[in-house]
Amino acid sequence: MARQQGFRRAPRAALVVWQSVALSAVVSACAAAPLAAVAALGPTGARAGLAARGAWSAVPVLLLTAPILARLLWSGHVVGTGLRRRRREHRTMVDVLGRPAGSVRVLAHPTPTAYCLPGLRRRVVLSEGAVQTLPPDQLAAVLAHEDAHLRARHDLVLEFFTVLHRSAPAWLRSPSALREVRLLVEVLADRVARRRTGPVAVARALVALAGARHPDTALGASGEAGGLRERLALLAEDDAPAWLSAAMYAFAAGTLAAPAAVIALGLGSMGA
Amino acid sequence: MRGRAINRLGELERAVMDEVWAAADRGATTVSVREVHEQLAESRHLAYTTVMTVMARLSDKGLLTREKAGRAFRYAAAGTREELTADTMREQLVGMDTEDRRAAMLHFLGDASAEEIADLKAALAEVEARHGTSAQG
Numbered sequence: 001m002a003r004q005q006g007f008r009r010a011p012r013a014a015l016v017v018w019q020s021v022a023l024s025a026v027v028s029a030c031a032a033a034p035l036a037a038v039a040a041l042g043p044t045g046a047r048a049g050l051a052a053r054g055a056w057s058a059v060p061v062l063l064l065t066a067p068i069l070a071r072l073l074w075s076g077h078v079v080g081t082g083l084r085r086r087r088r089e090h091r092t093m094v095d096v097l098g099r100p101a102g103s104v105r106v107l108a109h110p111t112p113t114a115y116c117l118p119g120l121r122r123r124v125v126l127s128e129g130a131v132q133t134l135p136p137d138q139l140a141a142v143l144a145h146e147d148a149h150l151r152a153r154h155d156l157v158l159e160f161f162t163v164l165h166r167s168a169p170a171w172l173r174s175p176s177a178l179r180e181v182r183l184l185v186e187v188l189a190d191r192v193a194r195r196r197t198g199p200v201a202v203a204r205a206l207v208a209l210a211g212a213r214h215p216d217t218a219l220g221a222s223g224e225a226g227g228l229r230e231r232l233a234l235l236a237e238d239d240a241p242a243w244l245s246a247a248m249y250a251f252a253a254g255t256l257a258a259p260a261a262v263i264a265l266g267l268g269s270m271g272a
Numbered sequence: 273m274r275g276r277a278i279n280r281l282g283e284l285e286r287a288v289m290d291e292v293w294a295a296a297d298r299g300a301t302t303v304s305v306r307e308v309h310e311q312l313a314e315s316r317h318l319a320y321t322t323v324m325t326v327m328a329r330l331s332d333k334g335l336l337t338r339e340k341a342g343r344a345f346r347y348a349a350a351g352t353r354e355e356l357t358a359d360t361m362r363e364q365l366v367g368m369d370t371e372d373r374r375a376a377m378l379h380f381l382g383d384a385s386a387e388e389i390a391d392l393k394a395a396l397a398e399v400e401a402r403h404g405t406s407a408q409g
Contacts, residue, residue, distance in 0.1 A: 087377070090360070146378070206380075206396075207389075207392045233395060
């Protein structure tokens with residue numbers, strides 16, 4: 001549903017929806033065991049059970065909920081430290097080998113490319129090829145796009161989804177959901193760049209950089225298109241109407257409220 | 273303050289690499305810390321030990337190679353600027369698997385197939401038609 005083009009025209013709202021759905025899924029999974037126990041025993045049974053067995057009644061909770069939490073925390077740790085280490089190593093090389101040009105580093109490489117290194121010590125990196133190939137308005141578009149990623153900390157959003165993706169069991173994973181989130185993050189940055197330079201400059205920069213990939217730096221067919229077509233199509237379109245964004249934010253709030261309400265009801269029935 | 277100190281260190285590492293490459297251009301395949309310090313100290317206040325530390329760090333990072341020659345080390349660049357840059361970029365593009373690379377850096381665009389590029393040009397034409405062909409949209 002969320003992959004409809006219409007929703008992509010409100011990329012920030014769409015991202016909030018995805019995050020709320022993911023978060024409420026995690027909360028629901030963690031709360032499932034204790035809630036199931038309450039439901040099975042009934043309110044008086046649960047209270048009696050707790051009184052009778054005291055600490056032992058915590059065992060099923062621990063057996064079911066704790067592994068989920070542990071997996072999440074472990075995955076978060078592994079993903080987080082790995083990302084930061086790779087970025088630090090690359091940033092070291094960029095700082096030494098790159099030519100500083102304002103707040104940007106330019107690497108002496110003919111293939112036009114542009115990327116950013118997010119984090120506390122952030123960098124925007126362009127190749128010499130990009131600087132030579134792109135006219136000033138397109139360069140400005142690229143820089144505005146990368147700057148948007150850095151300022152809004154899109155890396156944290158992607159990290160959140162990556163951690164969930166890795167900690168979910170294989171049958172529960174959704175690679176297309178991950179792809180969609182990545183696309184939305186790019187569309188969001190495109191929108192910011194568009195406001196600064198207009199859609200044509202951003203679109204031309206996209207096509208110019210796409211068409212200039214050096215053969216030996218291009219990865220083999222990874223199967224995943226970069227969403228370039230979608231990004232170009234969305235550049236031509238206006239933002240979604242305000243009522244649609246508002247509806248999406250309301251939906252997101254709803255998905256977060258649902259597990260909270262269920263938990264409250266469950267706890268309430270125990271006390272009744 | 274701290275930011276400025278880090279910038280100075282980065283600037284120093286660049287200056288050392290520039291000097292090592294320049295020396296190689298002049299025919300000196302290896303250099304000593306003293307030779308590099310002499311060159312750099314001409315235009316800035318720089319302690320010998322600072323240069324020594326920086327060159328040791330660059331060697332640890334794989335940008336310089338070093339050999340013991342008597343009591344001191346002699347350093348050489350591990351490659352030209354272009355070679356080291358290409359290595360860095362290749363390692364970044366190929367060395368990590370796609371997932372990790374995409375998460376570690378946010379690239380302006382991902383990989384495009386040849387068919388996609390042709391489609392893109394058509395899509396670009398539509399953007400230009402709807403929003404004008406002037407540079408400022």
